[in-house]
Amino acid sequence: MKKENRRDFLRRGAALAAGVFVVPRFAIGKEGASANGKLNVAVIGAGGRGSASFGRMFGGERRRVM
């Protein structure tokens, strides 16, 4: 099977084939949205509680299994 890149995967909506997966729901291709496949995230509560929790989230330690 041909190895497809991530963008193809998302465009094709391949996730639907898996049944339980949801439709991709982020703004790839839309004006202003990230073109590199990353989500554009707003963090409300950037200090305090936010920095502890979300620093880990966006700090480059994210693991991906595909």
Place this chain on the structure above:
Amino acid sequence: MEGCSGENVAALCDVNDDSAAKARNQYSDAKYFHDFRVLMDTMSKEIDAVCVAIPDHTHFAAALCAMQNGKHVYVEKPLAHNVWQVRTLKKAARHYGVISQMGNQGHATDGIRCIKEWYEAGVIGEVKKVYAWFGGPDFQGSYFSKPDTYPPKPEEVPDTLQWNLWLGPAKERPYSHSYLPRHWRGWYDFGNAELGDWACHTLDGPFWALQLGMPETIKAIERSPSPDGFTPDRSIIRFSFPARGEKPPVVLNWYDGGLKPEIQPGWGLDQLPGSGMIMVGSKCSLMTGGRPNNPKLIPDSVWNDFQSNPTDKTIPRIQGGPWNEWIDAIKGDGPMPGSNFDYSSDLAEMTLLGVLSQRFNARIEYDAAKMKVTNDPKLNAYIKEPVRNGWSFGRTFGKRSCMHCFLSESG
């Protein structure tokens, strides 16, 4: 396999410039706002998803504001500040079709899956009693402190703080450093005490595995006195759940402030750790710490036998924790997160009912179908709390400006 260096932080919002300084420095390309309503009205088209990690009393407005703009939301526990709010967030997540997740991280662990699998396989038998205890509140610690006077002495608002925005929907009052940045949990107008902070972790396992649903009665069976609107030093809260199908009624006791359940002979324990949870089964019992991450069976003899012959893993495991789970679902790479609002709003509702009982040292008879306290009607004012002008989100659903309510309200 594909390495991924994380997502793109496009916007940061905080009402406290001092607290936000570190994050602004780290994400220097992100635009910075004081008011999340302005953020959303200004940048909605450039945002895919929103993380809400502010004090409990403002969760609801921020999460609703994000969802009505079609954004996926990750919201810290206990989801919101009152029962009406958590139910409305559940409805809104469905209405807007967004991916939601509450920040009870343990729900993404193997541990909580083991709790459910062991229970469902009949390993511990029938459960009629659950005990949970948590060591805090620690008034010398990071999250709780006691002011010199109640209410605290008014102070001048620092230049770096938007005090009125921090108050958000809550009733106006003079600023004091006793409320923030981290000490708001002890004040019931803003936080939900130790119970509200931890029940969504400690009780997540039994709530999910036993499918507890809503309690019929919630009673403060012990509570130390405290100033009006402020957390007690210690309490015991008893939740009584009715039978669910063939599952028998369950009594769940929560202890905090150093109180703990009495050790039962069948547990094989000499002492209890500082925080923990025990589901008492008819065959043996199941124990965790303050989080559901590492369950074990007690007594040890049962646990040793079980480990050499464990039950099957029937529930899919999550790779990479609750944040990845949420992000994968948004991208279509994974299923709806386990602590999506359909589930987590119920966990939060149970928690908030306990908080209400603790706050007023009350015995509550609760009619979940009507969302009402039936034996003490004055408490219903805390099931849905009044908000200040500009903060009445969620009365109707629809796409509209987040400043809309602010601009359109006159009283």
